[in-house]
Amino acid sequence: MKELEKLFDRIVQRVNINLRELEFDVNPLVNKLIPTRQMTRFYAFYGLTPHHPLNFVFRHSNLSGSYFLGKVRVTNSLLYKSDIRGDELKQKGDLFQYQDFNIPVDQDEEICIDDSFLIKTLVHNFSHDPETLETFFIRDTVSTHYANIHGSPSDGCFYGPFSTVDLTTIRDCLVGAYAYVQAGEISHLNVDPGTVWVRLPDEFNFMYRHPSDQLTNYIYFTPGNVPQGVFMDFVEDRKAAFEQVFNIVNFKAPVTVPTSASVDRFAVIKPKTSIGDNVLVAQRAFLQNSTLGKGANAQENCYIINSVLEGNDVTAHGAKIIEADMGKTVFVGFNSFLRGRPNARLKIGQECVVMPHTIIDISKPLVIPPGHLVWGLIKNADDLQANSMSLKDFSKIESRMSKGRMLFEGSGKSFVTGFQERIHHILEANGAFYNNNNNRGHAQRNQNISFNTIQPYPKGGDKEGLYPTIIIQP
């Protein structure tokens, strides 16, 4: 284990150097988070498809329980049960549009993870930084449970549990638990827990912050302990179901999957679940007694329980939907937690946009009318009033608006249009619009995938727990 421990120390030191201005020490937060012996217990795995450029290079790292797809290079890093999903990387010959520039992509983009420690973290999408088109880098970074690093090159950052950085180039920043940042480019910031911040420079700025006294009920992270709260309890309670799925080599989903849909073999599917055409279910998704209508999806770490998704619903990475009825084309953002009760179901009307990191946790039935934007923490109808607005009305904002704990500046129209375009793009990428061999997306491409498992050096030497150098190329 000696080399593994040295590697941990080295990463912590590098991150601390990057965060020195913020006077932040990651060591007490992470040094007992994953016992070293846990890091040797789980195999890592990578997918092989005919559709994605293939290039894996793993050196001097531990990859325990992590999943890789596409073009990924990992060096001097610890990746614990993380998903590094390179199926949306830019490809050689693409043109990347940035403001007035049309920049040709020189070679297939690669996710490069160096000197970082990622815990149960999702890495997806592609670098939106025009300065580093061919490299989606993650360097000198520590991220904790269920963080999402989505299209966000990161250098010298610490990500709290259930935090998300989205389409942002980020340097030397602290992102608190359950904070969501989509801000283009930021550096040397300390983003408070529960912040939801969406900014397009010169266009708009959306800012919300969860009330910290209530947020700690859901997620709470202090030095020396694993993250605690409702979010953690919820996933821990369902952990055992994944163990069986990971322990069988040729696992068949216990559900009928249409030929146009794909259900990852590392997802948990419990009865009675029904999968419609063009549905995409990613690895580590959990479905129970639910209906996914045509074109709906469930990404990594999503839980959909006792719910109906009528169709073309986007359930972004880490979102949970429990006891809910979702109309068509409802978008539920990253790590949102939507929980109805058996006698108090949540009903969300069609084309609603549930902002990333929204918590809806009700004990009486609640109906969200169609076409609404919803954010923040909602426990009842009053909260809904304070934390929602019709998209139509929101589009009318031209300069500034505050409502409850939310502050918006800039063009509401630009904000709403941006969201709608992005949702359309996600559905397209997922293959929700697939028809007669047109508009293929992940749902169709991921059907033909073969999985390979890799393990670290076993007991009996300094290298215990380290993976050997592994290079996989076409």
Place this chain on the structure above:
Amino acid sequence: MKELEKLFDRIVQRVNINLRELEFDVNPLVNKLIPTRQMTRFYAFYGLTPHHPLNFVFRHSNLSGSYFLGKVRVTNSLLYKSDIRGDELKQKGDLFQYQDFNIPVDQDEEICIDDSFLIKTLVHNFSHDPETLETFFIRDTVSTHYANIHGSPSDGCFYGPFSTVDLTTIRDCLVGAYAYVQAGEISHLNVDPGTVWVRLPDEFNFMYRHPSDQLTNYIYFTPGNVPQGVFMDFVEDRKAAFEQVFNIVNFKAPVTVPTSASVDRFAVIKPKTSIGDNVLVAQRAFLQNSTLGKGANAQENCYIINSVLEGNDVTAHGAKIIEADMGKTVFVGFNSFLRGRPNARLKIGQECVVMPHTIIDISKPLVIPPGHLVWGLIKNADDLQANSMSLKDFSKIESRMSKGRMLFEGSGKSFVTGFQERIHHILEANGAFYNNNNNRGHAQRNQNISFNTIQPYPKGGDKEGLYPTIIIQP
């Protein structure tokens, strides 16, 4: 599949060119042997240990269901359910003794397989050719079901089912079904089916040939068909038991294994089996209702059923022992088939040597006294008389002796001593003499091993069934 089919054609052509003098065409024999779609169905796997130099390089090959350990390079080849076990390769700094030469080994030896098609073949041991110390090559070679390539660099050969080449450098040869060759160096030979040939130039020459009319009952191989006969039926009948073992990731042997012993997780262990100290059970071994005493072993493709091995018994690759009681230190050579019956048990006395490729298939009880050499085909006491001799008497042969279908020339003493030394070496390498941390061998070293699985490109392109380039290094 296109590339896979091209690869097959290319290999067949190369082997045929090598065998042109023998006017042999491998194509009709192998072209329907493994349907191409079978080659995409099974994962390959490799072991990682702290004890063996690690270096895997796989290029432009199919490795379906095959296992790799140690330092192995595979290029432009098809390996179907084969075992490439590089745990006895020479290591850098070793001295290789050949006649009066002491040749230093320059770098860790590597098994190099190029342009070859191996079916359910075992590759083990190390190159005994002083000309190619650092490379155990297998080139332009086709081998069929349950062939053993043991310490035998091979170039331009065809190996029939259940054939064995042992400690022999072999070029442009045909080795018939169930033929065993241990001859130092041979080329341009056509070895008939059922031949058992052990030669040490200038020392001795042992030659036996199974009667072909009886051998075809056990193994029969004609163009257009898979191998047929008792040997094939026997293993096919037990195939299903392996499927479960291969479909579980963390498989635990359902038997108590002493800390000094190792039972490979890809072996089948059925009740009620007992495993003694220092026992070694390799992958693809099958044990049922048997007792393996201290220091006994079962190698790849061994089946031990309703039998007792008292201790330090060597069961070489592919040997089967059914309804038998084996005294201490009995050696059973490659692919031997020893079958008693419930009411007609086979009893083999201590320190007997059962020659490779011996068939004992009885319907009345049979006792082989201690210290005997046994060979050939034995169905009753008369056959035993004709096909055995005490080692003591055999040692007395000084020039020439024939008995039944066996012809021996040279020094019986040299032959017997050679065998005994080799058995001692095998037990040593297997860890049978392990005691208080001394004399470690495979049984102790193989305890800490982690397995990794690899798969080919899935459906959806010309590369279907081919494995990507895979490089695994320390």
